Each structure stands twice: as structure tokens, then as C-alpha cells.
Amino acid sequence: MIFTYMCKTCGCSFRSRDFGNIERFVEPCILLLLSQKPSHGYSLMEDLEHKCGEKVDIGNLYRTLRRMEMDGWVKSDWSKNESGPDRRTYTITQEGLEFLKSAVSSLTHTDELIHRLMEGYKEAFRKEQASV
Amino acid sequence: MIFTYMCKTCGCSFRSRDFGNIERFVEPCILLLLSQKPSHGYSLMEDLEHKCGEKVDIGNLYRTLRRMEMDGWVKSDWSKNESGPDRRTYTITQEGLEFLKSAVSSLTHTDELIHRLMEGYKEAFRKEQASV
DNA sequence: TTTAATATATGATATTTACATATATGTGCA
DNA sequence: TGCACATATATGTAAATATCATATATTAAA
Numbered sequence A, B: 001m002i003f004t005y006m007c008k009t010c011g012c013s014f015r016s017r018d019f020g021n022i023e024r025f026v027e028p029c030i031l032l033l034l035s036q037k038p039s040h041g042y043s044l045m046e047d048l049e050h051k052c053g054e055k056v057d058i059g060n061l062y063r064t065l066r067r068m069e070m071d072g073w074v075k076s077d078w079s080k081n082e083s084g085p086d087r088r089t090y091t092i093t094q095e096g097l098e099f100l101k102s103a104v105s106s107l108t109h110t111d112e113l114i115h116r117l118m119e120g121y122k123e124a125f126r127k128e129q130a131s132v
Numbered sequence C: 001t002t003t004a005a006t007a008t009a010t011g012a013t014a015t016t017t018a019c020a021t022a023t024a025t026g027t028g029c030a
Numbered sequence D: 001t002g003c004a005c006a007t008a009t010a011t012g013t014a015a016a017t018a019t020c021a022t023a024t025a026t027t028a029a030a
Helices: A026-036 A041-052 A058-070 A094-124 A126-131 B026-036 B041-052 B058-070 B094-124 B126-131
Strands: A002-006 A013-017 A074-079 A087-092 B002-006 B013-017 B074-079 B087-092
Touching (some): A026 A087, A026 B094, A041 A087, A041 B094, A058 A087, A094 B041, B041 B058, B087 B094
8 A cells, every 4th residue: 555745846756655554563463363273374465454454465474474483473384285385384372472462552552642643633623623 | 662572593682663653653743733833843852752642763853854844744944043053943734734634534544453453352362361 | 161951964774665576386278 | 288377485676764873053051
């Protein structure tokens, strides 16, 4: 999800990610899915979209999973697949469960910051909203 | 706000930003403050912490303000200061007000994704929470 | 005169994301 | 057989963003 800006000084257009993205938000989403049952990258891609509302770049997802294994939050093993290429199946670890818990806690704080901004916005633009 | 990870394969430690950060979240916070009255970088730094709960790196803040001016969301003028160095005073523009509105809208979506994750977490770990 | 607070700015580096591309297996079909 | 397509994993490159350090200058206070 990207959108385009126009530079005011030289007129060139440039691209940026859509506003509101939480850095590495996909990681607790992956961990929550894996806490229910082990899975592999391609399947997680579909579940992330349908169950978590997260459209992810598949290349990024595979790199993220390898990094999460480096971090000790998941571990992986190859599993045979009769109806297609073999799969690298990921399982959540105790450390992964602990990070998931701390991530939910951090997101509570993020949520508070969002609400603080939205409340301030509502208060500042109350009259304009009333007139609409 | 940063925290430290330990690499599981080589034992090296490395640093990352704290979890839960929203990319460029400081920008709508700045715009909301400027929608109330024009201000300058150093003063915004203090207001961002006390009114918005956002501790910002001052170097990053000045660079962000210059970028926001490039984007057309604010404009700046130098103003004399008898009790210290002169200040670059920023004023919000109509485009800035429009971006603030769209940012609040995007953050509503971000908020939904956070709540979706937190609800899923609560449901998955209900028993553990009950036993604590 | 030296220190601290105020005030703005940039250089270097690390991290994360976006987009493109490479590789390989199994299924269906013409 | 040859081809397209879905499945499946992975990496190369570049852009965007954040972190940390540092530079510069003014005013006031110790």
C-alpha cells in the first residue's frame, strides 16, 4: 500500500508508504497465527490477509520469518508436500510467546497515543464536524 | 526508545527501535499542535512530549519540519527572539489541514488492526489470563 | 569565563520496506 | 511433449525512515 506525493519545490513526484503503518506489525500477527498451529510462509500470507487484514509482500514475509528464527521466536523444519514444492514449516517458541505478549503490551501504548491524537483532533475540529 | 536483541546464531547483540512505532506518527501530532497556533521546532519538541506523549529526537524533528514544508503542509518564517537565538516559526497550511484529516482517517484503520490483533490474543490466551 | 539552556541543522549509519527477479515442483490441458 | 499456472521459497537492489553523533550560534547565569 503506497501513495504518491508531489514535491513542491522541484515538481518531482515521489512515493512513500501509506500513512499509519506500524513497524514490523506483521510479526505479532504471525506469532498469533503460529500460536494456534504450525504453518509455512505461503499459507501464512493467506491467513495474514484474511484473518489479520494484513496484505504482505511475499518476499518480505519469507525474510521476516528467517529473521524471526534468528531472534529465536520461531523454529523451522522442512516438511514433505505431495501436491507441490516442499514447505518450511514454522513453529512458535516460548520466546516467541513472550515477545507476542510484550508486543500486545506495547500496542496498548500505541493505541493510547492514537486515541490521544484522535481526541485532540475531534476537540479542535468539533465545530467543523458539527457544520458538516 | 530502543531495545536490544541477542542474535541466536552468532551471539552478537544488535539494537532495534522499540516495538509498536507508527511511521511518521509525529507529523499529524505536529500538525494538530500547529492547527492551534504557530510554533517553532524547540517548542514543538516540548509540546510533543507533554501534550502528545511523543518523545522525539530533536535532530529528527528539525528534518521532519523541513520535509513537511517541502510537502506543502507547513510554511516557515524566521522570527526575532530577544531572549535567545532566532526561531523558525512554522504555520500550518490548508494542505496540512487536509493531510491531518486523512491521517486521522488512516489511523482509524490502524486502530482497527491493533484491536483485531488484541482481540485474537485475548481469545487465544483466555485460559492463561484467567489462571493468573 | 565557563557552563547551561535555547535554537537550528547536518553527517553517517542502521533498519525497514518496496519492488523486481530467480528458482523449483506439481497439475491441468492442448 | 510443451506450456501455463498455482504453489513455494528466496535474494538483489533501491528507497524511505530512524538513530546517534556532531556542528554552530545566542543569551543568561554562576
